Amino acid sequence: MRLLLLNPNTTEALTQRLALSAATVLPADVELLPLTALQGFPYISSRAEAQIAGAAVLDLLAQHEGRFDAAVIAAFGDPGLSAARELFDLPVTGLSEAAMLSALALGERFAFVTFSPRLTPWYEEQVTRAGLGMRFAGTFTPDATLGSIAAVAEEMRAPLVETCRRAAAHADILILGGAPIAGLAGDIADEVPAVLLDPVKAAVLQAVSLHRLRPSGADKGSYARPPAKDSTGLSPALAHRIAGKDAPDAP
Amino acid sequence: MRLLLLNPNTTEALTQRLALSAATVLPADVELLPLTALQGFPYISSRAEAQIAGAAVLDLLAQHEGRFDAAVIAAFGDPGLSAARELFDLPVTGLSEAAMLSALALGERFAFVTFSPRLTPWYEEQVTRAGLGMRFAGTFTPDATLGSIAAVAEEMRAPLVETCRRAAAHADILILGGAPIAGLAGDIADEVPAVLLDPVKAAVLQAVSLHRLRPSGADKGSYARPPAKDSTGLSPALAHRIAGKDAPDAP
Amino acid sequence: MRLLLLNPNTTEALTQRLALSAATVLPADVELLPLTALQGFPYISSRAEAQIAGAAVLDLLAQHEGRFDAAVIAAFGDPGLSAARELFDLPVTGLSEAAMLSALALGERFAFVTFSPRLTPWYEEQVTRAGLGMRFAGTFTPDATLGSIAAVAEEMRAPLVETCRRAAAHADILILGGAPIAGLAGDIADEVPAVLLDPVKAAVLQAVSLHRLRPSGADKGSYARPPAKDSTGLSPALAHRIAGKDAPDAP
Amino acid sequence: MRLLLLNPNTTEALTQRLALSAATVLPADVELLPLTALQGFPYISSRAEAQIAGAAVLDLLAQHEGRFDAAVIAAFGDPGLSAARELFDLPVTGLSEAAMLSALALGERFAFVTFSPRLTPWYEEQVTRAGLGMRFAGTFTPDATLGSIAAVAEEMRAPLVETCRRAAAHADILILGGAPIAGLAGDIADEVPAVLLDPVKAAVLQAVSLHRLRPSGADKGSYARPPAKDSTGLSPALAHRIAGKDAPDAP
Amino acid sequence: MRLLLLNPNTTEALTQRLALSAATVLPADVELLPLTALQGFPYISSRAEAQIAGAAVLDLLAQHEGRFDAAVIAAFGDPGLSAARELFDLPVTGLSEAAMLSALALGERFAFVTFSPRLTPWYEEQVTRAGLGMRFAGTFTPDATLGSIAAVAEEMRAPLVETCRRAAAHADILILGGAPIAGLAGDIADEVPAVLLDPVKAAVLQAVSLHRLRPSGADKGSYARPPAKDSTGLSPALAHRIAGKDAPDAP
Amino acid sequence: MRLLLLNPNTTEALTQRLALSAATVLPADVELLPLTALQGFPYISSRAEAQIAGAAVLDLLAQHEGRFDAAVIAAFGDPGLSAARELFDLPVTGLSEAAMLSALALGERFAFVTFSPRLTPWYEEQVTRAGLGMRFAGTFTPDATLGSIAAVAEEMRAPLVETCRRAAAHADILILGGAPIAGLAGDIADEVPAVLLDPVKAAVLQAVSLHRLRPSGADKGSYARPPAKDSTGLSPALAHRIAGKDAPDAP
Incomplete structure (x- = not known):
């Protein structure tokens, strides 16, 4: 195909x-x-x-x-x-829909982790649209300021790991949302006590x-x-x- | 203003x-x-x-x-x-949002009444988006086939009244959705045992x-x-x- | 009228x-x-x-x-x-109903801010009664002790601003509930990173x-x-x- | 006691x-x-x-x-x-609260059956107040007109049995609400394919x-x-x- | 009986x-x-x-x-x-079901308190199964490590009291879950600003x-x-x- | 694999x-x-x-x-x-979980269709467990009596088609639940105005x-x-x- x-x-x-x-x-x-x-x-x-x-x-x-x-x-x-x-x-x-549906089979409660609070309202509309609020634990973002979009995954690696750890207290599945951090889930999996999901996969x-x-x-x-x-x-x-x-x- | x-x-x-x-x-x-x-x-x-x-x-x-x-x-x-x-x-x-918010102050449960079942999925996304599902009783449409958009309110008056009556068994506030039937709520209010709402108002x-x-x-x-x-x-x-x-x- | x-x-x-x-x-x-x-x-x-x-x-x-x-x-x-x-x-x-309905059109998630935790159960019954729990982020109150009812808005201004800031991490619309603080929303709007609503308005x-x-x-x-x-x-x-x-x- | x-x-x-x-x-x-x-x-x-x-x-x-x-x-x-x-x-x-809590342990979905549709909004507020909407199947009432309050249980026995049967298609526990029909649940239990609950008990x-x-x-x-x-x-x-x-x- | x-x-x-x-x-x-x-x-x-x-x-x-x-x-x-x-x-x-149903009559929002985070997913399935999520405030557990099952109530008394206090900020009814701490609710009631429930009772x-x-x-x-x-x-x-x-x- | x-x-x-x-x-x-x-x-x-x-x-x-x-x-x-x-x-x-997750991507509201009302409480527990009640339209079963388990799909074909048509008024995705009717979805797809899902696939x-x-x-x-x-x-x-x-x- x-x-x-x-x-x-x-x-x-x-x-x-x-x-x-x-x-x-x-x-x-x-x-x-x-x-x-x-x-x-x-x-x-x-x-x-x-x-x-x-x-x-x-x-x-x-x-x-x-x-x-x-x-x-x-x-x-x-x-x-x-x-x-x-x-x-x-x-x-x-x-987002695909990541949420995968999350439902890998744990009980999922959260979004992303790099900018500006994305939150738009991302959370997807949870509402899908009717999955009962299993959603919120969106978590770092306090750090965003540098360039192209290098987010590298520049914000440390604050994102720390955000994931914070989110892991509320959810057992973390969806790393936003194209600029595609692939990051695999890189930091060992540093976070939760299942990390890469939406594009x-x-x-x-x-x-x-x-x-x-x-x-x-x-x-x-x-x-x-x-x-x-x-x-x-x-x-x-x-x-x-x-x-x-x-x-x-x- | x-x-x-x-x-x-x-x-x-x-x-x-x-x-x-x-x-x-x-x-x-x-x-x-x-x-x-x-x-x-x-x-x-x-x-x-x-x-x-x-x-x-x-x-x-x-x-x-x-x-x-x-x-x-x-x-x-x-x-x-x-x-x-x-x-x-x-x-x-x-x-739709304005009509739903008015409905919440005029009754307990609202329904949508409109002229074509094609509109249902799009209209119901608005209820979900607004998080108002607990007070929503569904969308009701006539079986009759739609003629011209410009004359819906006149041509489909009778089937819409009958649809409103059917909806009134499930909701106490009926929102008549769809620009082509703007104003109809006022015309048929006496024929329906529910409060009718005109969204544009x-x-x-x-x-x-x-x-x-x-x-x-x-x-x-x-x-x-x-x-x-x-x-x-x-x-x-x-x-x-x-x-x-x-x-x-x-x- | x-x-x-x-x-x-x-x-x-x-x-x-x-x-x-x-x-x-x-x-x-x-x-x-x-x-x-x-x-x-x-x-x-x-x-x-x-x-x-x-x-x-x-x-x-x-x-x-x-x-x-x-x-x-x-x-x-x-x-x-x-x-x-x-x-x-x-x-x-x-x-409370009017403030909640206004909030739905001005943001995504609303919270109550008030001056005494005693009010919380009664106030939150209104959210439940209205079926709006999906968009409610909780009630926030200061730790400070209440002085006189007549002078709450003045005496508790600082702790209320600080409570609003805390609430703003959970909600984008804050409803300042309780007649004794009517009007306060306008006074402190510039100090809080959220939309403040005055219920009587x-x-x-x-x-x-x-x-x-x-x-x-x-x-x-x-x-x-x-x-x-x-x-x-x-x-x-x-x-x-x-x-x-x-x-x-x-x- | x-x-x-x-x-x-x-x-x-x-x-x-x-x-x-x-x-x-x-x-x-x-x-x-x-x-x-x-x-x-x-x-x-x-x-x-x-x-x-x-x-x-x-x-x-x-x-x-x-x-x-x-x-x-x-x-x-x-x-x-x-x-x-x-x-x-x-x-x-x-x-109503006691009947609902008992219902939760005796079946999956409960309904109210009562003798007059006028009671519905007031009764259903109790479901909302209790946060039990996920297990509620609605309120069912007969079409028959109410005679005297004192003799409802006797005069409306037949329409209430028929209403219970209708409700049984939607709920497995039926709560017979309203003081005038206290005790009726026991009388008609054999005629209805659902568990009947008497709230005062x-x-x-x-x-x-x-x-x-x-x-x-x-x-x-x-x-x-x-x-x-x-x-x-x-x-x-x-x-x-x-x-x-x-x-x-x-x- | x-x-x-x-x-x-x-x-x-x-x-x-x-x-x-x-x-x-x-x-x-x-x-x-x-x-x-x-x-x-x-x-x-x-x-x-x-x-x-x-x-x-x-x-x-x-x-x-x-x-x-x-x-x-x-x-x-x-x-x-x-x-x-x-x-x-x-x-x-x-x-768990009995404790939850009692909680609904004694307060507004209940939480679980237990001695090990391993129990959380299993316990929370009971809330979901019962459809009581609207009144549930989460499961709270101490950070302390579990000693022997037989002596949990005694060995972990202090961390459990501290956990109850933390939970009391989110719920007014605390259900002390897990057979090994049966009876503890009575012992520590005076030390916690919430109603404590003993599930076996x-x-x-x-x-x-x-x-x-x-x-x-x-x-x-x-x-x-x-x-x-x-x-x-x-x-x-x-x-x-x-x-x-x-x-x-x-x- | x-x-x-x-x-x-x-x-x-x-x-x-x-x-x-x-x-x-x-x-x-x-x-x-x-x-x-x-x-x-x-x-x-x-x-x-x-x-x-x-x-x-x-x-x-x-x-x-x-x-x-x-x-x-x-x-x-x-x-x-x-x-x-x-x-x-x-x-x-x-x-059931897999069928529900597929349904969420193929339509708005799913229903279960199965061959015996005895299965309903067990099947619906899966919807509750998964927290998907907002998109669930109920379980539909034929009135016909079940013959042998091995031949359900053949013997009950006609009543199941008619049940699917009835369900299609409430849901746009029908999940044909129960191993004995595995494969039936494909056979009757043309006769039902809804998307049919085969859970084993x-x-x-x-x-x-x-x-x-x-x-x-x-x-x-x-x-x-x-x-x-x-x-x-x-x-x-x-x-x-x-x-x-x-x-x-x-x-």
């Missing part, structure tokens, strides 16, 4: 980091197709930015439709996830499983394709998809 | 209907500024469409910034509501109250303005706003 | 303080009618006292019926709120909005007027009202 | 019915002291009436303090329960158990006695109690 | 401790029959051990069926409770009450006896019971 | 049916090892039976330890799941994913291995495992 790893941020270095982490769990028969957004923000960190990026995710999926069998929206707040599931005949997964594995379980995604219920509809001002590919037509260049 | 009534659908007739309903509760010192989206969909009815429309709402607000003191996003699923609250220094309300009154309570909106916490940020590919007005600058042409 | 501001405590100075705070948000066309309870307690601070005061609230409303269009029960635990909504054909609001604005939305209050469902009933030992005005008769001296 | 069975309704016949049902489960060493309210309503059936009756319950308990070791407030909506627990140094139980047994477990009631936390307080306009006995003094005539 | 006190641990000293604590609340007409498991673990402290012990509980109950009228499963995590209620025609109670009293309320246990709904069934490899007594036959040697 | 498919029922034909369904989604590099319980019940259908079977599951896993890399407990109520995760250094999944795919994500299972937190412990009366293999020793014959 061909798995699209769609980074909705415009920072190519993050895509590389995510792909590297994903590769460590990828089955041999899965081809990973990394893709970086061309429009939007270097790094999405608010609901306003996620609202805009989520719309851009739909556009990118429409433009590349036919070239992949499943897709991962590779930003922790899952911009555009419900919308993408409605529009496309294939499984789509998101980093969870999301890639979930996409592979859903592809085996239902290659077409949900075709009824909440995520059924909506009726064809006219639109104004959208890109041709997205307008085409919303008008209910198959991708023009699907193989 | 100047109150923007932003219809994120592209159908001008819906804007008229919403403005008419809003006018019946508007205090004398409030000037209503109706605005219809130029891009998007005649009538938003899925989460995919709401994802795209929510981004367009931000764009419209940015373009008109400085001309209004508070804004109502006049579609029942509140596309872009959290995002708009983050970005703009003034109160923004949405039809609730949203307009909430915006007026918030303007008196906090003219600048929330300036701390979840809806505080995010740090200024660069972007690629956005309209100049929206890019300007996200870059943390005041509207260039604010009076 | 004529808005009754009913202070169920017997301390006249609290009524003045509440009226002063209310006045800052009152629309020009609203006449505020402050009223202080003649029987009961100088300051209600337990569920036992609220049980008794709630009955007295109904009596006062019955005695003054016809002289006002909407009423605010101006004690934070909303004594008699559900009961009053059942009995009277007009909107009634309460300080919220309750007054909610009453004004409900009066525009439904001047008769809910006439069906949970808050519909109960059937007329005989009673023994009640004041004539309240017995009259419960017997389903209009106020004898309504204008 | 001496157990006060306080009927907050003014109908003596209901007290007899409740005492009769209680007697079937009473241990030999418990003396039951039935007491009927002299003021209030023949039969409480709304939150307004419960607000008033709850205050009267406190008064009655204060007047009889010293003559009993524990008390049952014998109306299904538990008027004045929290307040009474705060004020008196002994266990107090209520019909549950409340009497809970009071006996609490008296063995903690004869003084809770003396710390939520139900600790509030600080002594002055009051205006209360009966001497109640004012005395609230002023923190022991009953003048306690043995 | 004859009340079986079944200790599923193999440590006889714990049975003595539990019986001693139970005796302080036992009505005069109840004969307590203590029974210690012969197979299993000296002290159950994980879900794996509880899974095995719960099956052994069923076996012991089957072997002694006919010699008792009600049973208490005397380990805090209630191993085999639901299963025992299904299989036997009499009331069965468990330490609560469980014994609940069993006595249920025996008066429904001597046969629930015979319909969730805990109705399952249809008779063949089995392989079970003890004769348990196979007999599951085959739907009465105890061969019932009196 | 080697994946143990452990059927805790003693009916070999069910194991075949489960293996057949699992095979349709199994990656090429996974070897499936079906195993049927030798002791217990032909078909587990109550919590009493699950309590016993769950203990037997631990025994079987201990006896075969070293021969597999991950295990599926192939009964819908997941007997012994938490316990097995604690004891063994590898991923263990269960049919979900559980197998989850085990494969967890094996890639964490081959050793959770080694910290809720599912960390408990300390070594002595025991009495267990099988040598299980006693060995609980004593914290590796399987004697691990390869």
Whole structure:
């Protein structure tokens, strides 16, 4: 199968980091197709930015439709996830939802650990949306100030370890959220008394499983394709998809 | 005060209907500024469409910034509501949130009544997002098939009354959701054994109250303005706003 | 419209303080009618006292019926709120419910801040009653000992600011509960990294909005007027009202 | 031990019915002291009436303090329960809370069955107050019209059996709420495929158990006695109690 | 009545401790029959051990069926409770469920206090199973290391008092869980600003009450006896019971 | 990898049916090892039976330890799941948990459909245990009487389709629970307006994913291995495992 790893941020270095982490769990028969957004923000960190990026995710999926069998929206707040599931005949997964579902099978209570308190409201909306509040222990962030997005995992390693230890008093599963710290979970596992989860790994594995379980995604219920509809001002590919037509260049 | 009534659908007739309903509760010192989206969909009815429309709402607000003191996003699923609250220094309300908050003061359990089952998943996400599930009794829709969006309130009057009666066995407050049936609540109140709520009235009154309570909106916490940020590919007005600058042409 | 501001405590100075705070948000066309309870307690601070005061609230409303269009029960635990909504054909609001509903539109998670831990169980019953636990972060009180009720806002200013700062680590909206600290929110807003809410302002604005939305209050469902009933030992005005008769001296 | 069975309704016949049902489960060493309210309503059936009756319950308990070791407030909506627990140094139980707690040990999901839909909002407030919504399946009432309160159990036997059968599709434990149908559970048990609970039996047994477990009631936390307080306009006995003094005539 | 006190641990000293604590609340007409498991673990402290012990509980109950009228499963995590209620025609109670139900009538929010963090996940499953999360404040344990199980209550007295004080900041009712600290609640009550509950007392009293309320246990709904069934490899007594036959040697 | 498919029922034909369904989604590099319980019940259908079977599951896993890399407990109520995760250094999944987690990514609200109402309390305990009640719509069963367990899927096909259609009015994802109807989901998908899920497929795919994500299972937190412990009366293999020793014959 061909798995699209769609980074909705415009920072190519993050895509590389995510792909590297994903590769460590990828089955041999899965081809990973990394893709970086061309429009939007270097790094999405608010609901306003996620609202805009989520719309851009739909556009990118429409433009590349036919070239992949499943897709991962590779930003922790899952911009555009419900919308993408409605529009496309294939499984789509998101980093936060996938990490939460994995957490439920590995422990009792999960927490988010991330590098900036600005991310908290957006990230916690994912817990609410998923109805998983009964097993959520909160979001934990370091006091330290963020340097550059590209080097967060290295520069903030020590404060993040200390934040994980603090979070471990409240949760037994810690989800390290945010693309810039993809892969960090593996590096610091020995220093934290809790199970650490790397969301991109969870999301890639979930996409592979859903592809085996239902290659077409949900075709009824909440995520059924909506009726064809006219639109104004959208890109041709997205307008085409919303008008209910198959991708023009699907193989 | 100047109150923007932003219809994120592209159908001008819906804007008229919403403005008419809003006018019946508007205090004398409030000037209503109706605005219809130029891009998007005649009538938003899925989460995919709401994802795209929510981004367009931000764009419209940015373009008109400085001309209004508070804004109502006049579609029942509140596309872009959290995002708009983050970005703009003034109160923004949405039809579904405002209707739910009014319902909590008028009865014990509320239900949504709308004209098409396609709207259910999107509408119910608003209940989940708001954490109000304990007082929600479900969404009720007629079996009848929808004719034209512009004439729903008239063509489907009888099946909607019958749906309201059915819903009244489960809830004491019925929220008639969907711009095409704005105003219907008043017309059929005598035929239904429950309190009927018209969302646009609730949203307009909430915006007026918030303007008196906090003219600048929330300036701390979840809806505080995010740090200024660069972007690629956005309209100049929206890019300007996200870059943390005041509207260039604010009076 | 004529808005009754009913202070169920017997301390006249609290009524003045509440009226002063209310006045800052009152629309020009609203006449505020402050009223202080003649029987009961100088300051209600337990569920036992609220049980008794709630009955007295109904009596006062019955005695003054016809002289006002909407009423605010101006004690934070909303004594008699559900009961009053059942009995009277007009909107009634309460300080805690109104503050919570405003909080839902201004942030994600709200907390109560008040001056005495004795108030906590009574206040938190309001969160439970309203079904809003998913968005509640707890009640925070200073360690300092309370001096006189009349001068709480001044004498405990510093410990309350420090309590607010502590609460701000758990919630983004802080509701300053308790009539003796009405108005304090505005004074200390700059010293606390959270949005501060003054309940009496919220309750007054909610009453004004409900009066525009439904001047008769809910006439069906949970808050519909109960059937007329005989009673023994009640004041004539309240017995009259419960017997389903209009106020004898309504204008 | 001496157990006060306080009927907050003014109908003596209901007290007899409740005492009769209680007697079937009473241990030999418990003396039951039935007491009927002299003021209030023949039969409480709304939150307004419960607000008033709850205050009267406190008064009655204060007047009889010293003559009993524990008390049952014998109306299904538990008027004045929290307040009474705060004020008196002994266990107090209520019909709905006791029935719900018994239900939790006898099945998975409980429902209320009662004879009039008017009672529903008041009764369901008890589920919310207790935080037991996850195990509650709703309130079920017959369509039949109520005749006289004194003869409900006999006149409405058939519709109540049919209502119980309907409720049994949603719950495995049915609580027959309302003093007028005390004892009915035993009569119709064979006709309903669910466990039927008689609240007054549950409340009497809970009071006996609490008296063995903690004869003084809770003396710390939520139900600790509030600080002594002055009051205006209360009966001497109640004012005395609230002023923190022991009953003048306690043995 | 004859009340079986079944200790599923193999440590006889714990049975003595539990019986001693139970005796302080036992009505005069109840004969307590203590029974210690012969197979299993000296002290159950994980879900794996509880899974095995719960099956052994069923076996012991089957072997002694006919010699008792009600049973208490005397380990805090209630191993085999639901299963025992299904299989036997009499009331069965468990330490954690009974303590939680008592707590609901004595305060607002309860916490568990126990001597080892290893017990937390197993104990908290009981809160979840009972649907009581809205009133639960967490599990609190000392940092101190556990010495011998038999002497926990004495050796860890000081750290447990200090843990209770810490827990009292979050809950007003503290349940001291774990058979090895049965009876401790009474000893340290004066040193902790919260109501302390001893689970074995609560469980014994609940069993006595249920025996008066429904001597046969629930015979319909969730805990109705399952249809008779063949089995392989079970003890004769348990196979007999599951085959739907009465105890061969019932009196 | 080697994946143990452990059927805790003693009916070999069910194991075949489960293996057949699992095979349709199994990656090429996974070897499936079906195993049927030798002791217990032909078909587990109550919590009493699950309590016993769950203990037997631990025994079987201990006896075969070293021969597999991950295990599926192939009964819908997941007997012994938490316990097995604690004891063994590898991923263990269960049919109901895995199906629920898959459902969360394919729709909004899931329901269980099964062939006998006797299974309902046991199955619904899994929803409660997992904290997923906010997305659960109930259990639906046919009125038809069950014939033989081995032929349920064929004999009850029509009533199960009709039950699914009824359930589809309440949920968009239907989980067909119970080993005897493994595989049915695929057969009847076209006849039901909802997404149908086959739990054994979900559980197998989850085990494969967890094996890639964490081959050793959770080694910290809720599912960390408990300390070594002595025991009495267990099988040598299980006693060995609980004593914290590796399987004697691990390869």
